[in-house]
Amino acid sequence: MSVITLENIKKTYYLGDNTVNALRDVTLNVEEGEFVAITGPSGSGKSTLMHILGCLDRPTSGKYMLNGNDVSGLPMEALAEIRNRQIGFVFQGFNLLPRTTATENVEVPLLYSRPVLTSAERKDMALSALSSMGLADRVDHHPSQLSGGQQQRVAIARALVNNPAIILADEPTGNLDTKTSIEVMKLLQELRKEKGITIILITHEPEIAAYGTRIISMRDGLVVSDEANTPREDFDETRTAYKAEPVVAAAAVE
Amino acid sequence: MFTMLPVNLRLATRSLSRNPMRTLLTMLGIIIGVAAVLTMVALGTGARGTVEDEVASAGTNIVFVKSGNYTRGGDSVGIAAGRGAATTLIEADANAILDNIAGIRAVSPGLSLRTFISSNGENVFTRVLGIAVEFSDIYSWNMTSGRMLAPGAANEAVIGSTLAQTMFGGNAVGQEVELRGNTYTIVGITDSAIDDQPEILFVPWQTLQQSMDISHLDSITIAAEKAGETSRISGEVSVLLRARHGIESRDDVNFLAAQSGGGVEPDDFTVETQAAQALTKGLYTPAAAFALANLPKLDEVTLDEMANTLDRASNTMTALLASIAGVSLIVGGIGIMNIMLVSITERTREIGLRMATGARSADVAMQFLIEAVTLSVIGGCIGLILGLLSAKVIGWSLGWPASVSLTAMAMAIGIAATIGLIFGSYPARRASLLDPIDALRTE
Ligand SMILES: Nc1ncnc2c1ncn2[C@@H]1O[C@H](COP(=O)(O)OP(=O)(O)O)[C@@H](O)[C@H]1O
Ligand SMILES: [Mg+2]
Numbered sequence: 001m002s003v004i005t006l007e008n009i010k011k012t013y014y015l016g017d018n019t020v021n022a023l024r025d026v027t028l029n030v031e032e033g034e035f036v037a038i039t040g041p042s043g044s045g046k047s048t049l050m051h052i053l054g055c056l057d058r059p060t061s062g063k064y065m066l067n068g069n070d071v072s073g074l075p076m077e078a079l080a081e082i083r084n085r086q087i088g089f090v091f092q093g094f095n096l097l098p099r100t101t102a103t104e105n106v107e108v109p110l111l112y113s114r115p116v117l118t119s120a121e122r123k124d125m126a127l128s129a130l131s132s133m134g135l136a137d138r139v140d141h142h143p144s145q146l147s148g149g150q151q152q153r154v155a156i157a158r159a160l161v162n163n164p165a166i167i168l169a170d171e172p173t174g175n176l177d178t179k180t181s182i183e184v185m186k187l188l189q190e191l192r193k194e195k196g197i198t199i200i201l202i203t204h205e206p207e208i209a210a211y212g213t214r215i216i217s218m219r220d221g222l223v224v225s226d227e228a229n230t231p232r233e234d235f236d237e238t239r240t241a242y243k244a245e246p247v248v249a250a251a252a253v254e
Numbered sequence: 255m256f257t258m259l260p261v262n263l264r265l266a267t268r269s270l271s272r273n274p275m276r277t278l279l280t281m282l283g284i285i286i287g288v289a290a291v292l293t294m295v296a297l298g299t300g301a302r303g304t305v306e307d308e309v310a311s312a313g314t315n316i317v318f319v320k321s322g323n324y325t326r327g328g329d330s331v332g333i334a335a336g337r338g339a340a341t342t343l344i345e346a347d348a349n350a351i352l353d354n355i356a357g358i359r360a361v362s363p364g365l366s367l368r369t370f371i372s373s374n375g376e377n378v379f380t381r382v383l384g385i386a387v388e389f390s391d392i393y394s395w396n397m398t399s400g401r402m403l404a405p406g407a408a409n410e411a412v413i414g415s416t417l418a419q420t421m422f423g424g425n426a427v428g429q430e431v432e433l434r435g436n437t438y439t440i441v442g443i444t445d446s447a448i449d450d451q452p453e454i455l456f457v458p459w460q461t462l463q464q465s466m467d468i469s470h471l472d473s474i475t476i477a478a479e480k481a482g483e484t485s486r487i488s489g490e491v492s493v494l495l496r497a498r499h500g501i502e503s504r505d506d507v508n509f510l511a512a513q514s515g516g517g518v519e520p521d522d523f524t525v526e527t528q529a530a531q532a533l534t535k536g537l538y539t540p541a542a543a544f545a546l547a548n549l550p551k552l553d554e555v556t557l558d559e560m561a562n563t564l565d566r567a568s569n570t571m572t573a574l575l576a577s578i579a580g581v582s583l584i585v586g587g588i589g590i591m592n593i594m595l596v597s598i599t600e601r602t603r604e605i606g607l608r609m610a611t612g613a614r615s616a617d618v619a620m621q622f623l624i625e626a627v628t629l630s631v632i633g634g635c636i637g638l639i640l641g642l643l644s645a646k647v648i649g650w651s652l653g654w655p656a657s658v659s660l661t662a663m664a665m666a667i668g669i670a671a672t673i674g675l676i677f678g679s680y681p682a683r684r685a686s687l688l689d690p691i692d693a694l695r696t697e
Binding site: 119 | 258260261268272603604606607608609610611612613614615617690691694
């Protein structure tokens with residue numbers, strides 16, 4: 001079954017007299033359980049596409065079917081509910097709330113669930129999401145007390161906690177060193193395999209894109225290639241020298 | 255919407271406790287505003303309460319004539335120095351008042367004395383009042399035991415309830431007390447609670463006058479037939495007594511001017527209504543005495559007029575406090591708005607994240623609105639405590655009772671919450687209108 005169907009999606013930004021065609025004409029179909037890696041140079045429209053897929057933004061024209069429902073014309077309030085139920089976001093900068101425990105960070109999406117959850121239910125769900133990310137012993141830690149990899153795993157737990165159909169990850173390894181990046185990719189692969197969650201991963205690094213089951217390349221707001229891929233299964237960092245310098249983990253939300 | 259309340263409250267208190275100093279400074283306006291509101295209400299209702307109490311307890315139909323006048327002692331400088339002594343008030347004046355002035359129910363001559371009285375060899379210092387039998391009618395006495403003085407009986411006494419208790423353990427009727435060489439038999443205990451009457455020994459004024467070897471009176475107590483006539487009666491009493499005492503009658507309006515020129519002979523008596531007496535009680539300072547002595551007609555003021563004056567005074571105070579309160583509340587509100595805008599700028603990414611994970615605009619607005627209201631309500635609570643303290647202090651220094659009802663306290667907190675709502679709504683709306691993509695991109 002198609003989880004995502006995009007038909008002739010266009011997104012145009014108007015900046016004064018200039019118009020920017022961030023997405024020119026994107027047509028795309030994503031099946032349940034796919035791990036789609038979207039690559040392309042900076043400015044090619046990857047993030048714009050992800051915002052539309054994540055219902056954070058609406059296309060200028062075109063049709064977006066999510067789980068069989070046309071969501072391209074829905075009002076923002078309705079999109080908020082779709083984001084809450086069907087979509088989990090993982091960001092490059094983690095976007096965890098500072099001075100807030102891992103559990104409470106993971107609870108954030110649950111605060112906006114309908115029907116309303118009790119605080120006990122929220123806590124249970126957050127704790128089980130955290131332990132599925134191997135963070136059972138870090139539930140009361142604040143982001144500043146966690147490593148970059150642990151912070152990103154808290155963020156993934158937060159994306160998972162509502163049992164979404166899709167996880168959208170925009171450069172999730174951008175702030176992580178090689179070893180941790182591989183760990184995160186391994187976690188995403190497991191989610192796909194074990195829970196059948198559809199994953200859309202945006203990255204400009206081919207080595208990271210190689211973990212997907214399908215690789216889409218974009219350029220100037222268009223899909224220029226779309227190929228099935230045998231996902232890379234080796235998690236041995238010594239064989240991947242694509243990033244020599246560990247990047248300092250970005251601070252949490254300030 | 256309200257199911258989010260506990261969560262929002264927790265978020266709010268956490269966010270506010272993160273910057274305690276900033277939070278406190280932001281609340282300052284609200285604190286001062288609420289404290290001023292509360293002080294205002296406390297003193298306002300306190301002042302009104304005083305007037306109402308006096309109306310209730312004193313009635314409005316009694317006029318006092320007292321021997322002497324404030325202006326006597328301070329003639330040379332034109333400043334009152336206390337009620338001057340005079341020995342010109344006599345029984346014939348009392349009879350003349352009763353005979354010549356219409357609308358009078360009863361008159362009682364009076365002699366007042368502070369002295370030792372003895373009973374069963376025990377001396378007690380107390381107040382003694384020489385009265386006529388009409389006195390019980392003037393004050394509508396009931397006797398808790400025994401009876402009122404009998405007409406013509408020279409050596410009977412009536413005792414106030416408190417004094418009866420302290421001297422005789424309540425069993426005063428039949429006891430004998432000695433005073434200035436005379437022995438009086440107590441025939442009754444009065445239940446009166448007016449003024450100092452529970453602590454007074456009442457004896458026939460003629461007997462007291464003889465034993466003191468004087469021929470004048472200290473006072474004449476007059477009961478009007480109808481309440482509300484005291485003003486007219488006191489005016490007529492003044493005219494009558496001036497005539498009887500050979501004092502040039504005068505135009506009240508020109509009185510002050512004439513007196514400061516020293517050209518007019520001052521009165522040797524003072525006419526006061528019960529109202530004026532009751533209301534100036536506790537405000538008795540040289541300045542008040544001066545004002546009482548020198549303001550035309552003030553001695554004849556009715557309870558209504560006095561109540562109005564006190565109301566006006568408390569209205570002035572109320573207006574002052576109200577403007578302080580108004581200004582501080584607005585300043586406080588703007589402070590809250592400002593700090594909420596700062597907070598929203600600082601937390602733009604948090605807002606973006608909440609929106610990305612499903613928060614609707616209304617959820618975001620509610621979060622910040624509750625934070626603003628929490629801020630203002632905490633400020634309101636601090637202001638409440640401060641206001642109660644300041645009402646106590648001001649009330650105490652002015653001799654005004656300061657009463658704060660639960661309603662007033664609830665109102666103060668309500669005002670604080672309203673300020674938070676009003677001034678928090680703009681920042682909350684700003685937060686709710688943020689674009690999640692832009693918000694997430696903010697550094
Ligand atoms: N809010 C916006 N307003 C105007 N132009 C935008 C906006 N967002 C993105 N763009 C433009 O759209 C194009 C695609 O951007 P983006 O989707 O962020 O690319 P990528 O994520 O692949 O780097 C770029 O030229 C970018 O400048
Ligand atoms: Mg991008």
